[in-house]
Amino acid sequence: MIKVDNLSYSFPQKDLYTKISFTLEDGQHCAFIGSSGSGKSTLVDIIMDPERYMFDGKLEIEPNCRIGYVSQFSQLDKTKETTVFEYIGEEFIKLQHEIASICTEMETASDYDVLLEKYKQALDAFDAIGGDNFESNIDKKLHLANLNKKKNLMVSELSGGEFKLIQVIKEMLKDPDLMIMDEPEVFLDFENLNALKNLINSHKGILLVITHNRYLLNHCFNKIIHLENMELQEFDGRYIDYNLALLQSKIEAQELAIGDDNEIARNEIIIDKLRYITTYNSEASRGKALKARVKNQERLEARRIKAPFVEIKQPNIRLFNNHEIEESIALKVTDYSVSFDEILLENINFEIKSTDKVALIGSNGTGKTTLLREIFKNNQPSIEVNKDINMAYLSQLQSEMLNESQTILDEFFDVGFKTTDEITSYISNYGFDNEIINQKIESLSSGEKNILQLAKISASKANMLLLDEPTSHLDTYSQIALEKALKDYKGAILMVSHDYYFIVNCMDYVLIIEDKTIRKMTMRKFRKMIYANHFDRDYLEIEENKKSVETKIELALRDTNYELAKVLTEELEELIKLL
Structure with missing residues (x-):
């Protein structure tokens, strides 16, 4: 294709x-x-x-x-005055009307052949997109997506x-x-x-x-x-198997790379000795030996393991807090309500301690982002923020926290950095190369913009983070780096997220919005709720064991203990079979 x-x-x-x-x-x-x-x-x-x-x-x-x-x-588009059914079936309905209109014209037209050709073309177009069964197909898809009750609602709702x-x-x-x-x-x-x-x-x-x-x-x-x-790799099979193959390649590549490094180092010593000897002895055989060794060294360097999919760029996300406070109430929300066309949240009450890491969850459109923004603005009598708390905010609407018309360099001068070298050194930890610091932020990918927001947040050294969908657009390696950063962070976090892998891995508990109010849920209950709805009974336990083994493999590789890494990979392979 x-x-x-x-x-x-x-x-x-x-x-x-x-x-x-x-x-x-x-x-x-x-x-x-x-x-x-x-x-x-x-x-x-x-x-x-x-x-x-x-x-x-x-x-x-x-x-x-x-x-x-x-x-x-x-x-x-909130202004679109059409039902869900009409929106989905727009192309089908348009062709249906066109066919009906041609049929009406054919009843009285003298130029029948031209209309017949138009009729055939419209009918062919209708057939090409499966028009005969489009209404039942819409019903099937809506049922599959659990949206069958929305069929006759307006799209704007x-x-x-x-x-x-x-x-x-x-x-x-x-x-x-x-x-x-x-x-x-x-x-x-x-x-x-x-x-x-x-x-x-x-x-x-x-x-x-x-x-x-x-x-x-x-x-x-x-x-x-x-x-x-800049390179691409294909893999026919599941992602979970691809990840295993990638890990096995990493073990093999690092093991071979160490062998190459040792051989190159030994060869370099011999080259140095031959150079020293030929300085004082100009015999042709000595010169030939040196040339042969140098050529061999060049071959070894060229053969050195090149593994673009093993050395994957992962940002070094570190979230600093230069103003830790003793455990106390960082945020208190009392009888908070908000409404637009209708009431979103009503009589909301909760508090967060200065070391709590909390996920705010709920269905789309229940007011999570609105609440997070109101807390950051901190100008509501129902929202009380501890005077020793300094907040930083990551927005899912990236232009809200980044001036996309200016360069990365200008953005960090605005944050308070003094020199270009200081900025270059700082943002290199987040995967931004020197050549793009003068690039306009608007030209970055959505994932890069989120990483840039995290870099700004870290530079603020705030002791409370308000994060609205921080994993959105992030690649899996950046998500893992952010997980570690949030675990290590010494301060309060209130995070809106729909990524339950992420929530389970780095949050203490959950605040869940249901029926226009908020209730607290332990992580144990949250896991039970999510995994009961979406996974087989043993899935969570196997996933946790898998993650534990992957961590052990990474540690074994760091210690160059390849035998242990290989044994652990076999254990990982057995866990993957269970999934």
Whole structure:
């Protein structure tokens, strides 16, 4: 269906791909993964509109290939006066009306042949997208996404997460040969994420999905395309198996690299000795021996292990707090209410201690972001913040906290850094190379913008963090780095998130919004609730054991204990079989 062969492409600021190749064929549900800013969305843009881009290499797409697309940036149009059914079936309904109109004209027209041709064309277009059964197909998809009760609602009444699912259904029902989705999971609540999983798994055509969501990665795909360090790797199989293969490659590569390093070091000593001898002895045989050794060294250097998928760029996220306070009440909310067209939250009461790490959860559209913003503004009598608390805020609306029209350099001068060298050194820990510090923030990927927000938050050295969907757009390696940073952080955290892997791994307890109010839930109860709804009985325990073994392997690699790493990998392989 699609073949990419030795494709290379560059921006003015940086190279994106170097001779990458892959294919997409019938029956493949492909996850497209890679570090933030590696060029995944750009590659999708090239596939969808190759005429706009000057690239080297070949891109072959079957003639008449119909591509469906769901963007990560799609927004709910609150002014759209149409029902959910009408919105999803828009193309079908339009063709139905066109066919009916032509039929009416044919009853009285003299130029019957022209109208007959138009009728055939409209009918062919209707058949090509499965028009005969479109109403029942809409019902099936809505049922699969648990949205059947929303069928006759106005689109403007949907939450953002529900609208995202409606867009996915709309594109799928057009029966495209290739369906592309760019981070469709962003900001979806637990129920909607599970609905997206069902939609993906029910789709019969080819799928190419950019995603960093671990739940979807573990449950939805039979092919992985991994873009990293300008190179691309294909893997036919599940993501969980790909991760194991990557870990095994890492063990092998590091073991071989140590052997190469030792051999290069030994050869260098011999070269130095031969150079010393030839300084005082000009015999031809000595010179030839030196040249032979130097050539051998060059071969060893060229052969040195090159593993772009082993050395994956992972930001070194560290969240500092230079003003720790003794355990006390950091935040107290009393009888807080908020309403727009209707009441969102009513008589909310809770408090957070100065060392609590708390996840604020609830369905899409229940007021989580509104509450977080109000706490950050701190100008409501019902919200009381300890005078010793200094808050920092990460917004899911990135332009709210970043001036996207200025450069990265200017952004950090505004934060309080004094020199370019100081900024360059600081943001290099977050994966930003020297050459892009003069780049406009608006040109960064969504994942890079979130990393930049985290870098600003860390520089503020606040002792309370308000984080609104901090893992959105982050690649899996950045998510793991952020998990560790939040665990190590010495201060209070209130975090809105729908990523329950993330919540379970680094939060103390949960505040859950239900029926316009908030109740506290222990992590044990939260796990039971989430995993009872979404996973098999033993899934959580196996996942935790798997994570523990992966951590042990990383520690073994750090200590260059490859025998232990290999034994642990076998243990990991057995756990993966259970999943």
